[in-house]
Amino acid sequence: MRTKPERQAAWLMVLPVVLVVAFSGVVPLMTVVNYSVQDILDVDTRFFVGFDWYRDALRDVRLHEALWRQLVFSFTALAIELPLGILVARCLPRQGRAASLLLVLCAIPLLVPLNVVGTIWQIFARGDIGMLGAAINGLGIDYNYTREPLHAWMTLVAMDVWHWTSLVVLLGFAGLSSIPPAYYQAADLDGAGRWQVFRHVELPHLRAVLLIAVLLRLMDSLMIYTEPFVLTGGGPGNTTTFLSQHLATIAVGQFDLGPAAAFSVIYFLLILLLCWLFHTLVVAGAERDDA
Amino acid sequence: MRSPGLASRLVVAGYSLYLLLPLYWLLAMALKSNRDIVSRLEWIPSSPTLANFAEIFSNPVWLDGFVNSLAYVAINTALSVAVALPAAYAFSRYRFLGDKHLFFWLLTNRMSPPAVFLLPFFQLYSALGLFDTPWAVALAHCLFTVPLAVWILEGFMSGIPRDIDDMARVDGHSLPSFFFRIFLPALRGGIGVTVFFCFMFSWVELLLARTLTGSEAKPIVVVMTRTVSASGLDWGVLAAAGVLTVLPGVVVVWFVRKHLVRGFALGRV
Amino acid sequence: MAWTLPTALFFSAIALVLLVLGVAQRHWPTVARRGFLPLATTRGDRFFISLLTAALIHLGWLAVTDLPVPGASALALFAGAVIMAKG
CATH class of the missing domain: 1.10.3720.10 (MetI-like)
Incomplete structure (x- = not known):
């Protein structure tokens, strides 16, 4: 198999995808992180609370049960x-x-x-x-x-x-x-x-x-x-309450932005970790098949 | 190739029955009046009626729901395929700075739980004035359909030999001319499969579609859940609506059935 | 997007590192190599693994102890340095 030629201009072809996914993926994710460190009463009344919501979420018995x-x-x-x-x-x-x-x-x-x-x-x-x-x-x-x-x-x-x-x-x-x-x-x-x-x-x-x-x-x-x-x-x-439903209850049901966001970040990190582990396995397997 | 034995046939028959029975029951319910459903249990509808379907087709709320759903699914599919085509070409033909990491990053978006993005989506699209329009749902669904489309298309494109590109260049085709006149026609099956999967994910999703729409752009899946809670459960109409939401999927899968196995062979869905 | 100063700094720092890694890749390309991690990694891979490890260290710290969070950050920085250098 020939190796692919290197060409940085290919970035221009990828750019539309990056922009769309950045808009629908990265911006919301950064917003979630921002929410997760604040107590949000309404749009203009927000307090920085550091990692408090994370500490609460990680020690929340209902979350442990849902997980x-x-x-x-x-x-x-x-x-x-x-x-x-x-x-x-x-x-x-x-x-x-x-x-x-x-x-x-x-x-x-x-x-x-x-x-x-x-x-x-x-x-x-x-x-x-x-x-x-x-x-x-x-x-x-x-x-x-x-x-x-x-x-x-x-x-x-x-x-x-x-x-x-x-x-x-x-x-x-x-x-x-x-x-x-x-x-x-x-x-x-x-x-x-x-x-x-x-x-x-x-x-x-x-x-x-x-x-x-x-x-x-x-x-x-x-x-x-x-x-x-x-x-x-x-x-x-x-x-039969699972993670997403637990999250939706906090987020949309109770509209607790901060705790819901902290939980979201934890949830996302868990998924990211698993996704990375499996992706690495898949890629390693594919390379072994090519060899 | 060995011919399937009796045991194999039994396994396939059993599995088919398992798939079909719930679907059959949905159809049977759709053909009964609500009174028949509640009063007695019949395995086969004794007095089949189309009244439930008539109810849906005469009620603008249901029809609007269908139109709204198809609107955002169509926008989403068109947008996903349009942006994914050049990107997938770049991934399959060139190496560039950060290509592998970029590919993995796209993949993580396909895997993220929509519930995580619920709140920011709601705030973001409200702020942009897109809330309660098909565009909000279509763009939100891009979160998983765009990475998916890139992933599938890249697989199909890598199956097309690079010699074709080189020959076209020798023949004096520019890149756009090559792309539209030679490459895309060769890629028809792959595009079909991509459309199928974009359609599938956008059509079946409920959580984001429900959160990002109000009364104007309410999709069919939401009409269903709200009708259940509002009118004290008309099982017959609910089942009829269920049947109608399954149909578009059946139509789409029928059109791409020849390419479907190849799509799955790439293991990219 | 409800920005706060700490999160703004956090995301700017990540963006900056990505930029530096990008520039570095142009001028001193990395080759995938085997360290103590059970797979061959490039500089970018190791940075990603460091970030993920740092996040997990912080979450673990918050879950089990009430000690001040900078302790977790120090631990994460150390782990990150080890992974970048030897991973």
Whole structure:
């Protein structure tokens, strides 16, 4: 592979993007940092308070609980979606009309507006009017996701799996399609079993897309807001209140600018750290593949 | 290539059922009257009716909601692709000062939680007089659609050999002429996939769309949540609106289905 | 944007460092190298890692102790210097 020529004038081509993203990303972020060190009563009455809001936020029990719930939820969802997505991707037919129909079907949940995802699962899972809820109650199990925290959790996870597993399926399918048939033939000649084919032929080819799948799913899952908001409203009690909803409650519900901003900065740093770690892994993996 | 066995077929059938059942239930609800929904549970609507859809199409609030949503999604998609094209070209063809860091910085914007930007967006767009216009939502959504567009387009462009650029230069094409006459047509599939993803992220987002609009530019997703709280839950109309919001996505995915797998093969979404 | 003097100074300082790094890169280009960090880094990478580390040190300090914050800043500066030099 030839190396790319160096040309500083390329900055001119990147400039529009930098300006747009600076306007919609950097300016707001700097504003958040400014808010986070002040007590803001109204636009003209502001006091510098240093790191007080950060200290409060970092020691806020409700934030710890929300963070803990968030991590449990994100890792549970990932632990189901990744293996399931790869399993389905392996089982999909590779070519033909059926393959493209199934792929379109898989893509549909990704294109449903986030609040409609919540609505769909609301009317699907309710005990009185929902197919799922009625069916479970019909089995003699007293299922009610608006009253039982455990049921609420299971419903949320089922919803997230419904919503996002397809992303892993599509990524995995694309990764599997890139494996030359010769690899499979060679494995057949060696008398490799299904598991060995998966382990030694498919998995190495899937590593790159899998890292991306983990990155995207983890990041998107950490910012989940709308779906639980519609489905459970964070309840029963606070048992399904995750980070973004906790933040939105402080920011828009109570309009506490300073504390909300301090929390935002902490939240952003957490995301930045994870994003950097995974990006480094992805880039390192890609460079090893090139070499 | 081995043909899928029975176990594979069962897995695919089971997963398809899992995807389809909630969607089927949404459609079934949309075709029932609210009285039927509340009074008895029917797996298949016994007296299907289009009254819920008629209600939506006759009510200007719903229609305006649709128009508003499509307006900001269209502005956002056009803007994202327009600014991302030259940037992606620069990233895929040249090295320049800070290119890798710039690329990573763009990526972090795609990953940031919208809730973090809620307050400043609200203040910023209010101050600029853009609050409650499609422009506010379109610009706010640029936060994740622009990095996404750069990311996807860069992947597709890197798949186009650089020899094409060199040959065009030898043939006497200037950079703009090469870009529009030769490069963009070769990139059609990539642009299609980019449009698909910009559309997708802008269309499904609720938090920013709700915070940045008032009564004038209220998008369809917000009309839905507000109707729920206001009118004491008309499940049938809600389900019908849900069905209508799913349709544009289905149309878009159908148009790009051939390029979709390649888009995912780059692992950039 | 509700500026305050400390945050203005903070962002100006970062902008200044970025500018210096940019100029330095033109005249004395850095090469990615391996230090004690488990990956090859350029000068810009190490600066980013230092910033992130500094932020985390401050947050950790605020979370566990009531001692004055400049203590955290001193620690962060030291960590940053080590990362820039040896990372």
